[in-house]
Amino acid sequence: MTNSPFVMVPRDALRLMNASSRRLGNLRFKLSEADGRFVVDAVETSENTFVDVRPDRAFASLTWGDLTRWGQWARSDSPDLAATYLLLTRRPNGALPFDALHQMVPGTDDPGAISGLLIVSHEDVPPELRAAGMPEFSGWLIERDGVVPFPVHAEPDEFGASQLTGDWPLRQLAQESITLVGTGSIGSAAADALSRIGVGELHLVDPDRLLWHNLIRHRLGPESVGRYKVDALAALIAERDAETNPATRTTLIPHRLDVVEHAELLRPIIQASTVVLCCADGIAPRRVVNHLARLARTSAIFACVLNDGSIGEIFRSRPGRGRGCLLCHRAYLEANGWIDPEADQELGYGTGSSHKPMTAIPSDLQLVGQFAAQATIATLLESRQGMPGSRLPSDHAVIGLRPVAALAGPFGVSAPGEVRWSEVPPPRAVCATCSLT
Ligand SMILES: [Zn+2]
Incomplete structure (x- = not known):
């Protein structure tokens, strides 16, 4: 036959x-x-x-x-x-x-x-x-x-996100605007995920250009080396959407902005967004986003890998919910004597001479990026669309990426794939950021 x-x-x-x-x-x-x-x-x-x-x-x-x-x-x-x-x-x-x-x-x-x-x-x-x-x-x-x-x-008339049926609120998502700060390995995976499900508008914020050493973990390919990450990523997604997601394509707005140097330019962008997703590494940019998001009364999700890439962390800051901001959470960890794995964040992956090499493999960062996109959508649906079924278990998640000796407190995941959610304490009375809301 x-x-x-x-x-x-x-x-x-x-x-x-x-x-x-x-x-x-x-x-x-x-x-x-x-x-x-x-x-x-x-x-x-x-x-x-x-x-x-x-x-x-x-x-x-x-x-x-x-x-x-x-x-x-x-x-x-x-x-x-x-x-x-x-x-x-x-x-x-x-x-x-x-x-x-x-x-x-x-x-x-x-x-x-x-x-x-x-x-x-x-x-x-x-x-x-x-x-x-x-x-x-x-x-x-x-x-x-x-x-x-x-x-x-x-070839069907329509495909892409418009194929998603059931309870998926395509029309509402098409009206939402998300700011994504940091378009590195984690951020580019998150941008990909968010655009594939038909989010209306995505502001991409990052001052960096793509370099060779980024290629192993980044969504962008060798054709983009030397370009600003935000421009190349916006072009890549727009091109893909034009062919594969024509009915529900995301509008991408690139901003070559350093959030620390140009916080005042980021402020109106965040103000106009429903949710901010911060995938920037480094303590300073995360703190700026933490502050600006609270100031704008906007929910913010922070995603990163910690402890030399052995764990992923998702932190959510939601104004008006009686929970502390990123800084309050860090102070809470310190007060309990738990290691603050954020402290080793200041240097880029594997760049410092005194810095242990970054061992996260590409899929670790993709996983954290996709997880962050999921948390962002859940936050958006829960708060804006009144879909309580999308509620996340809590506001802080630690994801095991590599088998390492478990850290203390909320970071105590011991196996790859393990996710540990924990509660975020109330704001500190002395917090200048939380007192804004
Ligand atoms: Zn605070």
Whole structure:
């Protein structure tokens, strides 16, 4: 038995078939022999007139192919054909004689000595067959010893975040604005996650350019070395969204800002945001964001790796909830005699001579970035959309990344993958940041 062919039909080809007044015509395919993939390349729309397929999105792979093959397309309203397709595709090695197919689709070419591909667009399919899983298109490989059904992969009208159904509040998310401070390894993973679920607006804040040593852990690739991370990341996501998420794309606004030097420029950006996600490393930028977010009465999520990359930490600051800010939390750790693993944050990963090498592997930072994006969305949905089901267990999470001796207090995770949530204490009376809210 021949292997089932893998056949793709770009949307433009579907349009050409639908617009034709005929019920049957020829098709030209590009065949990429290396991966056994057929793509419809031209459609016969009227007698002997072939129109080239022009994909309206830049799926480069759809234009690949070293060989040309011919086949046919047909429109059918035969419920028998649909029922036969469903039945045969559910049977191992299901096939039918050519004559049986020819009766249901008159005009089908006799394969003779070579095999042919037929793509059928099904009209007026009875609802019970649709419910049983009958797709819009069926494929038929016509060979001398029988006709074998195969699935047709037709490009849908819509895909991307708009596919997400159920309780996912796409329309509300499209109205939200998030500020992301720090677009390094963790921040770029978070930006990717946030844009994929249809957040309306994402402000990217980072003063740094991408360098070679960033490549191992960053979403950006070698083509972006030397560019500002915020610009390159905004361009990368916008390009991806244009092709794969056209209906719910995120507006990306890059800001080449150092939050410590230009706090006054960050202030209005944070004020206009629903949530701030701070993935910047270094104590100073985190403290500036902590202060500005409280000042703007905006919730903020802080994500980083600590203790030489052996644990990830998510801290959430929410004004008006009776919980302390980042500084209050640090003071609380200190007062309890627990190690403050933030203290080794001041230097970049593995850059200082007295600094232990940063051992977090790329997936550790991706994990923390994705976790932070999840916490950001949960915060946004809980506070703005009144979806209490999204409530996080608490405001401080420590994620085990590497097996190391457990630290004290809330940092005491002992295994990779372990997540420990703990409560954040009330604000200190002396906190200049918390007294703002
Ligand atoms: Zn505070």
